[in-house]
Amino acid sequence: MVIDCKHVWNHISGYLDDTLSAEVKELVQEHLEHCEICSAILDSTRNILILTADERTFELPLGFSERLHARLSEEIEGIRPAPSKSD
Amino acid sequence: MIERGTTPGEEQLIASILGGNSHEFHALIRPYERTVYVMALTLLKNEADAEDVAQEAFLKAFRNLKNFRAESKFSTWLISITLNEARSRLRRKSAVPMESLDEPSDEQGHVSPALLRDWREIPSESVERLEVRQLLQQAVEDIPLIYRETFILRDIEELSIHETAETLGISVASVKVRLHRARMMLQKRLAPQLKQVNPKRRWLPWS
Numbered sequence: 001m002v003i004d005c006k007h008v009w010n011h012i013s014g015y016l017d018d019t020l021s022a023e024v025k026e027l028v029q030e031h032l033e034h035c036e037i038c039s040a041i042l043d044s045t046r047n048i049l050i051l052t053a054d055e056r057t058f059e060l061p062l063g064f065s066e067r068l069h070a071r072l073s074e075e076i077e078g079i080r081p082a083p084s085k086s087d
Numbered sequence: 088m089i090e091r092g093t094t095p096g097e098e099q100l101i102a103s104i105l106g107g108n109s110h111e112f113h114a115l116i117r118p119y120e121r122t123v124y125v126m127a128l129t130l131l132k133n134e135a136d137a138e139d140v141a142q143e144a145f146l147k148a149f150r151n152l153k154n155f156r157a158e159s160k161f162s163t164w165l166i167s168i169t170l171n172e173a174r175s176r177l178r179r180k181s182a183v184p185m186e187s188l189d190e191p192s193d194e195q196g197h198v199s200p201a202l203l204r205d206w207r208e209i210p211s212e213s214v215e216r217l218e219v220r221q222l223l224q225q226a227v228e229d230i231p232l233i234y235r236e237t238f239i240l241r242d243i244e245e246l247s248i249h250e251t252a253e254t255l256g257i258s259v260a261s262v263k264v265r266l267h268r269a270r271m272m273l274q275k276r277l278a279p280q281l282k283q284v285n286p287k288r289r290w291l292p293w294s
Contacts (some may be wrong), residue, residue, distance in 0.1 A: 009199065009200055009271070010267070011199070011269070012200070012267070012271070013267035013270050013271075014263065014267070017248065017263075017266075018271075019248070019263065024229065029247075037121055037127075037202055040182075041200045041202070041274065041278075044200075044270050044274055044278040044281075045200070045270055045271070045273075045274040047281075048270075048273050048274055048278065048281070049217075049242050049262060049270065051223055051281070052158070052223050052227060052242060052243055052246065052273070053242060053243055055121065056289075057127070057219065057220050057224065058124075058125040058222045058224065058251065059220075060120065060124055061124075061134055061138060064120070064124060064138060064141075064280065065120055067138070067142075067146060068120065068142055068214065069113055071142050071146070072112065072145060072149065073110075075146050075149060075150075075171055076109045076110060076112060076149070076206065081184065
Protein backbone atom coordinates (compact mmCIF):
# COMPACT_ATOMS: atom_id res chain seq x y z
CA MET A 1 0.00 0.00 0.00
CA VAL A 2 1.24 3.46 -0.88
CA ILE A 3 0.03 6.61 0.86
CA ASP A 4 0.01 10.07 -0.64
CA CYS A 5 1.30 13.36 0.80
CA LYS A 6 -2.02 14.38 2.38
CA HIS A 7 -2.20 11.13 4.32
CA VAL A 8 1.33 11.64 5.53
CA TRP A 9 0.50 15.16 6.76
CA ASN A 10 -2.24 13.65 8.93
CA HIS A 11 0.34 11.46 10.61
CA ILE A 12 3.16 13.96 11.15
CA SER A 13 2.25 14.62 14.77
CA GLY A 14 1.93 10.93 15.57
CA TYR A 15 5.20 10.26 13.79
CA LEU A 16 6.99 12.90 15.88
CA ASP A 17 5.53 11.42 19.08
CA ASP A 18 6.14 7.85 17.89
CA THR A 19 2.54 6.88 18.57
CA LEU A 20 1.73 5.45 15.14
CA SER A 21 1.05 1.76 14.67
CA ALA A 22 4.00 -0.17 13.24
CA GLU A 23 2.18 -0.56 9.93
CA VAL A 24 1.37 3.15 9.48
CA LYS A 25 4.81 4.18 10.70
CA GLU A 26 6.43 2.04 8.05
CA LEU A 27 4.22 3.51 5.30
CA VAL A 28 5.02 7.05 6.46
CA GLN A 29 8.72 6.26 6.63
CA GLU A 30 8.75 4.83 3.13
CA HIS A 31 7.01 7.95 1.82
CA LEU A 32 9.37 10.29 3.65
CA GLU A 33 12.39 8.58 2.12
CA HIS A 34 11.46 9.64 -1.37
CA CYS A 35 9.29 12.75 -0.79
CA GLU A 36 11.35 15.88 -0.32
CA ILE A 37 8.34 18.07 0.47
CA CYS A 38 6.96 15.84 3.24
CA SER A 39 10.37 15.30 4.82
CA ALA A 40 10.87 19.10 4.80
CA ILE A 41 7.45 19.55 6.46
CA LEU A 42 8.41 16.99 9.09
CA ASP A 43 11.77 18.69 9.75
CA SER A 44 10.30 22.18 9.92
CA THR A 45 7.55 21.04 12.30
CA ARG A 46 10.10 19.36 14.54
CA ASN A 47 12.29 22.47 14.46
CA ILE A 48 9.39 24.72 15.41
CA LEU A 49 8.64 22.50 18.40
CA ILE A 50 12.29 22.74 19.45
CA LEU A 51 12.26 26.53 19.13
CA THR A 52 9.00 27.08 21.02
CA ALA A 53 10.13 24.75 23.82
CA ASP A 54 13.38 26.71 24.18
CA GLU A 55 13.33 28.37 27.60
CA ARG A 56 14.44 31.63 26.01
CA THR A 57 11.28 31.85 23.90
CA PHE A 58 8.99 32.37 26.91
CA GLU A 59 11.20 34.06 29.47
CA LEU A 60 10.12 34.98 32.96
CA PRO A 61 9.78 38.76 33.45
CA LEU A 62 12.60 40.42 35.36
CA GLY A 63 11.99 40.15 39.11
CA PHE A 64 9.12 37.68 38.72
CA SER A 65 10.58 35.19 41.15
CA GLU A 66 11.42 37.82 43.78
CA ARG A 67 7.93 39.31 43.64
CA LEU A 68 6.32 35.87 43.80
CA HIS A 69 8.28 34.72 46.82
CA ALA A 70 7.76 38.02 48.61
CA ARG A 71 4.01 37.61 48.19
CA LEU A 72 4.18 33.99 49.27
CA SER A 73 6.11 35.03 52.38
CA GLU A 74 3.34 37.46 53.29
CA GLU A 75 0.78 34.69 52.90
CA ILE A 76 2.83 32.13 54.76
CA GLU A 77 3.24 34.49 57.70
CA GLY A 78 -0.51 34.99 57.86
CA ILE A 79 -2.01 31.63 57.05
CA ARG A 80 -0.70 28.18 57.65
CA PRO A 81 -2.26 25.24 55.85
CA ALA A 82 -4.57 23.22 58.09
CA PRO A 83 -2.99 20.04 59.38
CA SER A 84 -3.83 16.88 57.48
CA LYS A 85 -6.44 14.52 58.95
CA SER A 86 -3.83 12.11 60.22
CA ASP A 87 -2.28 14.78 62.48
CA MET B 88 14.27 19.90 31.82
CA ILE B 89 12.66 19.89 35.24
CA GLU B 90 11.71 16.71 37.03
CA ARG B 91 8.05 15.87 36.56
CA GLY B 92 5.78 14.26 39.09
CA THR B 93 5.59 14.00 42.82
CA THR B 94 9.07 12.89 43.66
CA PRO B 95 10.03 11.46 47.07
CA GLY B 96 11.64 14.83 47.74
CA GLU B 97 8.39 16.60 46.98
CA GLU B 98 6.42 14.21 49.16
CA GLN B 99 8.75 14.94 52.07
CA LEU B 100 8.48 18.66 51.47
CA ILE B 101 4.69 18.52 51.35
CA ALA B 102 4.55 16.47 54.56
CA SER B 103 6.90 18.93 56.22
CA ILE B 104 4.88 21.96 55.07
CA LEU B 105 1.65 20.41 56.32
CA GLY B 106 3.45 19.59 59.54
CA GLY B 107 4.08 23.28 60.14
CA ASN B 108 7.20 24.16 58.16
CA SER B 109 5.28 26.43 55.83
CA HIS B 110 8.37 28.27 54.63
CA GLU B 111 9.39 25.12 52.74
CA PHE B 112 6.64 25.88 50.24
CA HIS B 113 9.13 28.22 48.57
CA ALA B 114 11.39 25.27 47.75
CA LEU B 115 8.47 23.09 46.66
CA ILE B 116 7.31 25.45 43.95
CA ARG B 117 10.62 26.81 42.66
CA PRO B 118 10.93 24.26 39.81
CA TYR B 119 7.47 25.21 38.52
CA GLU B 120 7.67 29.01 38.40
CA ARG B 121 8.27 29.14 34.68
CA THR B 122 5.71 26.47 33.84
CA VAL B 123 2.94 28.27 35.72
CA TYR B 124 3.86 31.66 34.27
CA VAL B 125 4.06 30.43 30.67
CA MET B 126 0.76 28.63 31.05
CA ALA B 127 -0.87 31.84 32.30
CA LEU B 128 0.83 34.04 29.71
CA THR B 129 -0.12 31.98 26.70
CA LEU B 130 -3.73 31.87 27.86
CA LEU B 131 -4.07 35.50 28.89
CA LYS B 132 -1.68 37.07 26.35
CA ASN B 133 -0.76 39.79 28.81
CA GLU B 134 2.32 39.82 31.05
CA ALA B 135 0.75 41.69 33.96
CA ASP B 136 -2.32 39.44 34.03
CA ALA B 137 -0.12 36.37 33.67
CA GLU B 138 2.04 37.34 36.64
CA ASP B 139 -1.03 38.06 38.71
CA VAL B 140 -2.64 34.74 37.83
CA ALA B 141 0.62 32.88 38.45
CA GLN B 142 0.85 34.40 41.95
CA GLU B 143 -2.80 33.57 42.64
CA ALA B 144 -2.28 30.00 41.48
CA PHE B 145 0.68 29.49 43.81
CA LEU B 146 -1.19 31.08 46.71
CA LYS B 147 -4.19 28.85 46.05
CA ALA B 148 -1.91 25.82 45.91
CA PHE B 149 -0.47 26.79 49.31
CA ARG B 150 -3.90 27.33 50.86
CA ASN B 151 -5.20 24.03 49.48
CA LEU B 152 -2.11 21.90 49.88
CA LYS B 153 -3.91 19.72 52.45
CA ASN B 154 -6.32 18.68 49.69
CA PHE B 155 -3.56 17.49 47.39
CA ARG B 156 -3.63 13.74 46.94
CA ALA B 157 -0.18 12.25 46.47
CA GLU B 158 -1.42 9.65 44.00
CA SER B 159 -1.53 12.39 41.37
CA LYS B 160 1.49 14.41 40.37
CA PHE B 161 2.11 17.68 42.15
CA SER B 162 3.00 19.36 38.86
CA THR B 163 -0.26 18.24 37.23
CA TRP B 164 -2.26 19.46 40.22
CA LEU B 165 -0.50 22.81 40.17
CA ILE B 166 -1.03 23.26 36.43
CA SER B 167 -4.73 22.43 36.83
CA ILE B 168 -5.04 25.19 39.43
CA THR B 169 -3.27 27.60 37.07
CA LEU B 170 -5.51 26.64 34.18
CA ASN B 171 -8.62 27.25 36.29
CA GLU B 172 -7.31 30.60 37.51
CA ALA B 173 -6.45 31.71 33.98
CA ARG B 174 -9.82 30.58 32.61
CA SER B 175 -11.63 32.45 35.41
CA ARG B 176 -9.65 35.57 34.60
CA LEU B 177 -10.53 35.21 30.92
CA ARG B 178 -14.22 34.93 31.81
CA ARG B 179 -14.07 38.00 34.08
CA LYS B 180 -12.46 40.13 31.39
CA SER B 181 -15.80 40.87 29.82
CA ALA B 182 -14.43 43.75 27.76
CA VAL B 183 -12.29 41.29 25.86
CA PRO B 184 -14.08 38.93 23.47
CA MET B 185 -14.21 35.55 25.17
CA GLU B 186 -12.48 32.70 23.47
CA SER B 187 -14.59 29.62 23.18
CA LEU B 188 -13.65 26.43 24.97
CA ASP B 189 -16.05 24.53 22.74
CA GLU B 190 -14.77 22.35 19.98
CA PRO B 191 -14.54 24.39 16.77
CA SER B 192 -16.95 23.09 14.17
CA ASP B 193 -14.05 22.16 11.94
CA GLU B 194 -12.46 19.94 14.59
CA GLN B 195 -12.14 17.10 12.12
CA GLY B 196 -11.08 19.45 9.34
CA HIS B 197 -7.74 19.36 7.68
CA VAL B 198 -4.87 21.79 8.25
CA SER B 199 -2.45 21.91 5.36
CA PRO B 200 1.19 22.58 6.21
CA ALA B 201 3.40 25.11 4.47
CA LEU B 202 4.99 23.40 1.49
CA LEU B 203 8.55 24.58 1.90
CA ARG B 204 11.47 22.57 0.64
CA ASP B 205 14.20 24.70 2.06
CA TRP B 206 13.67 25.36 5.75
CA ARG B 207 14.96 22.35 7.60
CA GLU B 208 17.68 23.69 9.79
CA ILE B 209 17.39 24.46 13.46
CA PRO B 210 18.35 28.11 13.77
CA SER B 211 18.86 27.67 17.52
CA GLU B 212 20.85 30.87 17.82
CA SER B 213 17.89 32.76 16.38
CA VAL B 214 15.94 32.39 19.65
CA GLU B 215 18.38 34.93 21.05
CA ARG B 216 16.81 37.45 18.70
CA LEU B 217 13.85 39.40 20.03
CA GLU B 218 12.22 39.39 16.62
CA VAL B 219 12.17 35.60 16.50
CA ARG B 220 10.93 35.23 20.07
CA GLN B 221 8.10 37.60 19.29
CA LEU B 222 7.21 35.68 16.16
CA LEU B 223 7.11 32.42 18.12
CA GLN B 224 5.13 33.89 21.03
CA GLN B 225 2.63 35.59 18.76
CA ALA B 226 2.09 32.47 16.69
CA VAL B 227 1.38 30.39 19.81
CA GLU B 228 -0.94 33.08 21.20
CA ASP B 229 -2.90 33.18 17.95
CA ILE B 230 -3.85 29.49 17.95
CA PRO B 231 -7.47 28.94 19.10
CA LEU B 232 -7.61 28.39 22.87
CA ILE B 233 -8.40 24.67 22.93
CA TYR B 234 -5.43 23.91 20.70
CA ARG B 235 -3.18 26.36 22.50
CA GLU B 236 -3.79 24.76 25.91
CA THR B 237 -2.90 21.35 24.54
CA PHE B 238 0.19 22.64 22.76
CA ILE B 239 1.48 24.49 25.83
CA LEU B 240 1.15 21.48 28.10
CA ARG B 241 2.51 18.91 25.70
CA ASP B 242 5.11 20.74 23.61
CA ILE B 243 6.22 23.66 25.75
CA GLU B 244 5.89 22.15 29.22
CA GLU B 245 6.60 18.64 27.98
CA LEU B 246 3.87 16.80 29.84
CA SER B 247 3.08 13.34 28.49
CA ILE B 248 0.00 12.86 26.34
CA HIS B 249 -1.73 11.15 29.30
CA GLU B 250 -0.81 13.94 31.72
CA THR B 251 -2.06 16.51 29.21
CA ALA B 252 -5.35 14.64 28.90
CA GLU B 253 -5.70 14.39 32.68
CA THR B 254 -4.92 18.06 33.24
CA LEU B 255 -7.37 19.27 30.60
CA GLY B 256 -10.03 16.70 31.46
CA ILE B 257 -10.21 15.43 27.88
CA SER B 258 -9.51 12.08 26.24
CA VAL B 259 -6.12 10.97 24.98
CA ALA B 260 -7.59 10.84 21.47
CA SER B 261 -8.68 14.49 21.73
CA VAL B 262 -5.21 15.48 22.90
CA LYS B 263 -3.71 13.84 19.83
CA VAL B 264 -6.15 15.55 17.45
CA ARG B 265 -5.73 18.99 19.06
CA LEU B 266 -1.98 18.63 19.23
CA HIS B 267 -1.73 17.71 15.59
CA ARG B 268 -3.83 20.67 14.54
CA ALA B 269 -1.86 23.05 16.77
CA ARG B 270 1.43 21.85 15.36
CA MET B 271 0.26 22.10 11.78
CA MET B 272 -1.11 25.61 12.37
CA LEU B 273 2.26 26.66 13.76
CA GLN B 274 4.19 25.00 10.96
CA LYS B 275 2.03 26.66 8.33
CA ARG B 276 2.52 30.08 9.85
CA LEU B 277 6.05 29.91 11.21
CA ALA B 278 8.02 27.92 8.68
CA PRO B 279 7.81 30.66 6.00
CA GLN B 280 8.47 33.42 8.55
CA LEU B 281 11.44 31.70 10.16
CA LYS B 282 12.92 30.92 6.79
CA GLN B 283 13.04 34.64 6.11
CA VAL B 284 14.70 35.54 9.40
CA ASN B 285 17.24 32.74 9.45
CA PRO B 286 20.50 34.45 8.53
CA LYS B 287 22.59 31.30 8.73
CA ARG B 288 21.05 29.68 5.71
CA ARG B 289 23.74 29.10 3.15
CA TRP B 290 22.62 29.18 -0.44
CA LEU B 291 24.60 27.15 -2.89
CA PRO B 292 25.18 29.14 -6.08
CA TRP B 293 23.70 26.42 -8.28
CA SER B 294 20.60 25.74 -6.15
